[in-house]
Amino acid sequence: MTEKHEFDLQNFLPYLLNQAAEESSLAFQQVYKDRYGMLRTEWRVLFHLGIYGRMTAKEIGQRSKMHKTKISRAVARLGERRFLTREQDDRDRRLEYLELTNLGLTAYRDLLGVAQTYDAKLSAGLSAEEDAVLRRALRKLAGFDAD
Amino acid sequence: MTEKHEFDLQNFLPYLLNQAAEESSLAFQQVYKDRYGMLRTEWRVLFHLGIYGRMTAKEIGQRSKMHKTKISRAVARLGERRFLTREQDDRDRRLEYLELTNLGLTAYRDLLGVAQTYDAKLSAGLSAEEDAVLRRALRKLAGFDAD
DNA sequence: TGTTGTTAGTTACAAAATCAACTATTAACA
DNA sequence: TGTTAATAGTTGATTTTGTAACTAACAACA
Numbered sequence: 001m002t003e004k005h006e007f008d009l010q011n012f013l014p015y016l017l018n019q020a021a022e023e024s025s026l027a028f029q030q031v032y033k034d035r036y037g038m039l040r041t042e043w044r045v046l047f048h049l050g051i052y053g054r055m056t057a058k059e060i061g062q063r064s065k066m067h068k069t070k071i072s073r074a075v076a077r078l079g080e081r082r083f084l085t086r087e088q089d090d091r092d093r094r095l096e097y098l099e100l101t102n103l104g105l106t107a108y109r110d111l112l113g114v115a116q117t118y119d120a121k122l123s124a125g126l127s128a129e130e131d132a133v134l135r136r137a138l139r140k141l142a143g144f145d146a147d
Numbered sequence: 148m149t150e151k152h153e154f155d156l157q158n159f160l161p162y163l164l165n166q167a168a169e170e171s172s173l174a175f176q177q178v179y180k181d182r183y184g185m186l187r188t189e190w191r192v193l194f195h196l197g198i199y200g201r202m203t204a205k206e207i208g209q210r211s212k213m214h215k216t217k218i219s220r221a222v223a224r225l226g227e228r229r230f231l232t233r234e235q236d237d238r239d240r241r242l243e244y245l246e247l248t249n250l251g252l253t254a255y256r257d258l259l260g261v262a263q264t265y266d267a268k269l270s271a272g273l274s275a276e277e278d279a280v281l282r283r284a285l286r287k288l289a290g291f292d293a294d
Numbered sequence: 295t296g297t298t299g300t301t302a303g304t305t306a307c308a309a310a311a312t313c314a315a316c317t318a319t320t321a322a323c324a
Numbered sequence: 325t326g327t328t329a330a331t332a333g334t335t336g337a338t339t340t341t342g343t344a345a346c347t348a349a350c351a352a353c354a
Contacts, residue, residue, distance in 0.1 A: 241333070
């Protein structure tokens with residue numbers, strides 16, 4: 001009596017990805033939340049500016065695929081807390097260049113270290129080959145290749 | 148002048164996993180939302196009951212790691228819409244056994260088909276080996292092995 | 295110029311998630 | 325038994341997100 005549709009929820013990619021994402025985000029989330037009171041969108045914006053440097057909200061949106069309202073709110077909060085400065089472009093006053101302050105840079109560097117350590121810890125459970133294949137496959141699924 | 152900390156956000160596992168999860172959930176989400184007006188928690192509960200059969204909210208929580216308030220509200224909505232029935236256990240009246248109605252079962256089977264097709268489509272972009280490694284790695288990261 | 299369309303970013307309102315406190319019931323055990 | 329602790333599930337208050345409509349600025353072109 002074999003099961004006809006042998007469908008395991010734990011093998012359905014969207015579900016599996018979600019569970020893995022949530023599980024693997026927990027510990028890092030704890031850090032940026034406890035240490036800086038940040039939300040997910042906020043550390044993401046922080047990292048974009050930390051890694052790629054001064055840019056506009058629009059550019060962050062293009063890279064991250066976050067919706068512009070999320071970015072707008074994250075930028076507003078990071079601004080209030082003095083993690084970044086906002087400077088209007090003279091030539092096109094719709095544009096605002098965002099840049100980390102020293103405070104923001106310090107937070108970024110701190111969290112960067114945490115992220116690197118944490119990423120390594122996650123990888124540690126996987127073989128080198130698994131790790132490489134995993135990241136490549138995820139990049140495909142996330143649409144990071146055809147960008 | 149080589150960059151000192153060559154950290155790419157798109158290679159940070161929690162970020163990568165989240166992006167892949169969101170991206171890969173989009174199309175399926177569209178279906179259960181448009182076709183049945185369901186939320187993510189709702190199709191998950193539906194699938195748990197469809198796959199594993201009659202069980203309590205607690206058991207769903209153990210398998211899915213969803214928080215009990217999410218489950219409670221999803222069950223309430225699915226009940227209102229006649230997708231499931233709720234039956235109190237006589238021996239322990241705190242427990243309620245949940246079971247799909249015919250309506251729920253029909254919806255489940257429909258969405259199951261969609262899920263299987265969709266999962267196959269996602270896999271199609273990957274080599275057989277990538278696919279296998281990906282799923283194994285994700286199961287590890289999601290904590291589905293040590294359960 | 296002036297009209298129309300587009301773009302960057304914000305805001306308002308509704309929907310959903312989170313967290314803590316709550317009810318009802320059972321278990322443990324003095 | 326009577327008291328305290330634990331458990332299943334719900335509810336309410338707050339926070340966060342999502343959707344759509346909005347403002348302000350620029351572009352295109354008659």
